[in-house]
Amino acid sequence: MSEGAAYATGLPAVIRGEEAFLAARRERRVQALLGLVVLIACLATAGWVSEVHPATLWAGLPRIGEYFARILPDLRWDALLANAETEGSLAFWMYRLPEWAWLILETANMAALATLMGSVFALVFAFPAARNVAPSGLVYHATRRFLEALRTVPEIVYALIFVWAFGIGPLAGILAIALHSAGANGKLFAEAIENADLRPWEAVRAAGGSWAMGCRYAILPQVLPNILSYVLLRFEVNIRSASVIGFVGAGGVGEELYKVISFNYYEEISAIVLLIILTVSCVDLLSERLRHAAIGRLEAAR
Incomplete structure (x- = not known):
């Protein structure tokens, strides 16, 4: 068999292999997309059952910051190393x-x-x-x-x-x-x-x-x-x-x-x-x- 004939014979096999690879990749992408959709649906359902609402979270964030601001000590540089009876130390x-x-x-x-x-x-x-x-x-x-x-x-x-x-x-x-x-x-x-x-x-x-x-x-x-x-x-x-x-x-x-x-x-x-x-x-x-x-x-x- 000549070199040209061998090349012509092997070419369809290469094409079929590439098509199979592309088809498998498309299938994996579809499966990944379906899995992502199922995951998002499960998370949304879990949030709804647990009453985790974005509006509630957004409204509560400032209160968290307010609480942390309250627990911070009122320290002052001029009294930082003073005794226990001096406020700000x-x-x-x-x-x-x-x-x-x-x-x-x-x-x-x-x-x-x-x-x-x-x-x-x-x-x-x-x-x-x-x-x-x-x-x-x-x-x-x-x-x-x-x-x-x-x-x-x-x-x-x-x-x-x-x-x-x-x-x-x-x-x-x-x-x-x-x-x-x-x-x-x-x-x-x-x-x-x-x-x-x-x-x-x-x-x-x-x-x-x-x-x-x-x-x-x-x-x-x-x-x-x-x-x-x-x-x-x-x-x-x-x-x-x-x-x-x-x-x-x-x-x-x-x-x-x-x-x-x-x-x-x-x-x-x-x-x-x-x-x-x-x-x-x-x-x-x-x-x-x-x-x-x-x-x-x-x-x-x-």
Whole structure:
């Protein structure tokens, strides 16, 4: 066959291939357009059911700005560093700093203890909740559903229950955050275990090791860096949660924040919020350093 004949024979195939490509692209575009229309319709329906109206949002925006303007402190440059009895000074704005600092320390302790309790509980249930090492399908599904139930209930609902049971105080907050952390970390731990290499597991089991020994010596060393990272990340999240559940009497700085909001002590609101933001930022930075340092040491040991 001559070169011209070969070219003429291959040309229709190229044209058909290009037409098929263009047809597939048109089909994808139509599907994307239909998906966008469905998404917009779902969002509009959700907004209508939830009574989220653009006019209401537009009318409320100036009030948000007005509220933030009220909580800003009235600081003056000429009195900025004066004593606590001088209006316009930082000391006057933070006149209850020792009391607030103690409450923030209590909040951090609540978050730390709750994170520790919840993570230990999550680690125990993570292995039967991992599909690759679960003793049976029944145990796997039952444990998964149990962890789902724990993390589905918000911390503030748990806090309301425990406040009713144990009374107002940090204990209710610690238990509430611990239960929710157990459900959340249990899922993350189980997914990390499912991504582990099973060859060490098979070796331990083939050598006569029990299921618990396989989890301890074959799987845990592999996933320990990820677990530590998730624990520290959860501690950061729990600092914020501990600041909120105080609104229902579960201890910490959130209880004080609820009081000043209820009585419209505007400048105290901004002072407490600023202290919470600074605390969370410091905890985030410290946790990030600890996480990288610990993961680096564990990886080097492996």
